[in-house]
Amino acid sequence: MQIDFKSRELTVKLVYYGPALSGKTTNLQAIHRLVSNETAGRLMTLETRDDRTLFFDLLPLTFNSGGGIQVRFKLFTVPGQVIHNATRRLVLQGADGTAFIADSQTSETRANREAFLNMQQNLRDNGIEPETHPVVIQFNKRDLPNIRSDAELDRMATRSKEPIYKAVALRGEGVIDTFLGLTDLTWRRLEAKHSLQEKFGLDPDEFLRDVRRRLGLGDGGTP
Amino acid sequence: MNDGVQTDSASVDIAMADIGRLEDVVDREALRDVCRSFFELFSLSVRVFSASGALLADVHEDQPIHAYLRQFARGRQALAQTVAEVTKADVRGRAPQRRVELTGAVYDIVPLDYQGRAVGRIVIGPYLPAEVREVPRQLLKLDPNIDPERVRDLLAQMPRVRKSTAERIVAHLTGILKLLLFSSHRAHLTSEMHLASVRENYRELAEKNAKLQAAYDRLKELDRLKSNFLATVSHELRTPLTSIIGYSEMLESGIAGELNAEQLEFVQTIHAKGDQLLALITSLLDLSKLEQGVMSIRSETIDPRALVDDIARTFAPAARKKGIELRTRVDEELPPIEGDPIRLKQVLSNLAENALKFTPAGGQVFFEAHAADFEEESDTEMGAVFFSSPRPAVAFVVRDTGIGMPAAELDKIFDAFYQVDGSSTREHGGTGLGLSIVKRLVDAHGGRIEVSSEIGKGTTFRVLIPSPE
Numbered sequence: 227m228q229i230d231f232k233s234r235e236l237t238v239k240l241v242y243y244g245p246a247l248s249g250k251t252t253n254l255q256a257i258h259r260l261v262s263n264e265t266a267g268r269l270m271t272l273e274t275r276d277d278r279t280l281f282f283d284l285l286p287l288t289f290n291s292g293g294g295i296q297v298r299f300k301l302f303t304v305p306g307q308v309i310h311n312a313t314r315r316l317v318l319q320g321a322d323g324t325a326f327i328a329d330s331q332t333s334e335t336r337a338n339r340e341a342f343l344n345m346q347q348n349l350r351d352n353g354i355e356p357e358t359h360p361v362v363i364q365f366n367k368r369d370l371p372n373i374r375s376d377a378e379l380d381r382m383a384t385r386s387k388e389p390i391y392k393a394v395a396l397r398g399e400g401v402i403d404t405f406l407g408l409t410d411l412t413w414r415r416l417e418a419k420h421s422l423q424e425k426f427g428l429d430p431d432e433f434l435r436d437v438r439r440r441l442g443l444g445d446g447g448t449p
Numbered sequence: 450m451n452d453g454v455q456t457d458s459a460s461v462d463i464a465m466a467d468i469g470r471l472e473d474v475v476d477r478e479a480l481r482d483v484c485r486s487f488f489e490l491f492s493l494s495v496r497v498f499s500a501s502g503a504l505l506a507d508v509h510e511d512q513p514i515h516a517y518l519r520q521f522a523r524g525r526q527a528l529a530q531t532v533a534e535v536t537k538a539d540v541r542g543r544a545p546q547r548r549v550e551l552t553g554a555v556y557d558i559v560p561l562d563y564q565g566r567a568v569g570r571i572v573i574g575p576y577l578p579a580e581v582r583e584v585p586r587q588l589l590k591l592d593p594n595i596d597p598e599r600v601r602d603l604l605a606q607m608p609r610v611r612k613s614t615a616e617r618i619v620a621h622l623t624g625i626l627k628l629l630l631f632s633s634h635r636a637h638l639t640s641e642m643h644l645a646s647v648r649e650n651y652r653e654l655a656e657k658n659a660k661l662q663a664a665y666d667r668l669k670e671l672d673r674l675k676s677n678f679l680a681t682v683s684h685e686l687r688t689p690l691t692s693i694i695g696y697s698e699m700l701e702s703g704i705a706g707e708l709n710a711e712q713l714e715f716v717q718t719i720h721a722k723g724d725q726l727l728a729l730i731t732s733l734l735d736l737s738k739l740e741q742g743v744m745s746i747r748s749e750t751i752d753p754r755a756l757v758d759d760i761a762r763t764f765a766p767a768a769r770k771k772g773i774e775l776r777t778r779v780d781e782e783l784p785p786i787e788g789d790p791i792r793l794k795q796v797l798s799n800l801a802e803n804a805l806k807f808t809p810a811g812g813q814v815f816f817e818a819h820a821a822d823f824e825e826e827s828d829t830e831m832g833a834v835f836f837s838s839p840r841p842a843v844a845f846v847v848r849d850t851g852i853g854m855p856a857a858e859l860d861k862i863f864d865a866f867y868q869v870d871g872s873s874t875r876e877h878g879g880t881g882l883g884l885s886i887v888k889r890l891v892d893a894h895g896g897r898i899e900v901s902s903e904i905g906k907g908t909t910f911r912v913l914i915p916s917p918e
Contacts, residue, residue: 267564272639281642288565298565312649320464
């Protein structure tokens with residue numbers, strides 16, 4: 227997180243991590259489509275080859291909150307392909323929270339596992355303690371055949387330390403829920419660490435309610 | 450986590466992918482061109498300031514009314530004040546602002562935000578809002594010498610824009626500037642990421658190299674320890690062995706009393722096996738000394754003829770016993786060479802032993818010495834003409850008409866413990882150390898050993914010892 231007292235500006239970095247072709251970019255595209263232009267900036271895609279991310283995608287979201295504080299969220303994706311590990315490590319630098327986008331297909335179980343281990347390693351290499359780092363997990367591509375069943379995911383969710391979300395990112399389903407879940411987890415962790423309420427008068431509950439409102443959701447519930 | 454305020458002057462911060470200062474990211478030439486095209490379309494003056502107040506683009510037209518009013522002290526003062534207000538206006542995170550000058554003309558100050566951060570502002574104007582029809586009264590009251598007719602004429606030359614049109618123009622310009630900023634930002638990020646990933650990959654490789662180097666150093670150290678160990682053990686083994694051989698020799702000679710036939714045979718076997726073991730240990734010791742580079746090689750003048758004759762004499766009884774014909778041939782004219790006579794004899798003895806070992810009865814073994822040329826072996830052929838200067842040399846040849854070796858094996862026979870056919874150790878005896886010692890001894894003389902062979906026809910070893918330079 228970057229705190230700029232002079233400009234009264236907070237910048238939070240959220241990273242979408244996961245195996246190749248699990249739908250990280252698709253998540254950002256869906257958020258960009260679903261959120262108003264006032265909140266979301268232009269989606270930036272840095273270098274692709276054959277429609278595959280080489281460096282990262284970047285979506286800026288801005289929330290002007292009460293007390294004249296500007297809160298900026300920067301959403302990044304990492305390149306999923308195994309060979310781009312150096313780039314993944316670079317993008318993960320200074321991450322405040324991570325959404326792990328897993329592929330629901332049973333054939334991708336191993337790829338999910340390897341990408342998750344890779345994320346833990348890269349967090350550690352960046353001096354971030356994985357155990358206390360806010361992470362949510364999204365099981366994407368729920369519309370495909372040969373996927374891990376809902377019952378299976380629900381069972382896993384009860385044992386999982388990380389909140390689990392189901393999504394069909396191509397149709398925008400579950401994308402906002404995942405983002406809000408990550409924002410919630412990340413903001414509460416940042417609050418505990420930086421006492422934002424004390425320093426900036428930013429009430430966490432108030433702020434998170436405001437974020438939901440700006441994303442076109444009511445005070446609670448789904449769109 | 451990066452908790453600090455971004456203070457470094459880098460134009461792009463990789464971790465947050467933010468732009469630092471507008472002036473570092475945007476191409477000023479392009480910015481000016483965009484502003485100029487707006488000016489040409491709408492006759493509106495455009496200025497772009499960065500967040501730090503630097504003027505990045507300035508396309509404007511001097512207004513005749515301003516020139517006229519500046520002739521009056523209070524006019525000059527009022528105009529300057531508006532300009533100062535416009536230049537210093539803080540519009541960070543706020544809505545657009547408007548400043549009205551004494552002519553009734555306005556400046557619109559529009560904040561330029563990028564990814565939720567104020568990066569600069571655009572100033573449009575001065576222009577007269579279309580809604581303003583009258584010449585402001587206070588303007589005429591500014592100075593008694595002001596000519597109302599003149600003011601009216603000059604004001605008419607000022608650009609007039611409807612409020613809604615002005616807003617549309619500003620929105621359009623802001624949009625284009627943001628696009629310009631977006632593509633500059635992306636280009637900057639891309640090149641920064643290229644550099645950063647190359648650096649990161651390099652760092653990773655350097656780390657791996659260091660690990661490999663450490664592993665290699667450790668292996669080298671282990672190898673040295675192994676050679677040391679071998680040398681020590683060989684030495685320690687030799688000492689008791691000499692006693693065993695010595696005492697069995699004494700028993701054999703009858704010093705401790707006459708032995709019966711069976712006892713004598715047993716003692717002779719102990720003696721023979723003891724000698725065999727000693728030879729093996731000596732070879733091991735030689736090898737480890739050569740590997741450690743601690744074998745001392747004397748340098749004396751060598752007489753090739755004497756050497757060849759000596760070898761022939763030594764092996765004559767064994768050859769006769771096996772029914773093999775021995776022949777020698779030594780050139781009349783040979784270049785002088787230097788070396789260690791004992792070591793060179795060891796080399797030739799070893800080759801002679803092999804030749805006899807692998808040649809069946811009725812075969813022939815040749816010991817020869819010829820004049821030859823010695824050329825340094827070099828890895829590259831480039832510029833060979835400058836580096837190769839053949840030196841005179843003596844080639845010692847040991848040739849047999851024995852069983853020969855397959856061509857594929859010839860590269861490996863000089864490796865320690867190697868034998869063409871593992872089973873030949875048992876059939877023919879030997880340790881598999883002989884040729885590796887031979888090669889190292891020849892190397893230690895600055896020479897070279899070559900081998901050629903044909904299955905069933907025989908084998909030729911050629912030892913080249915060059916003349917001193």
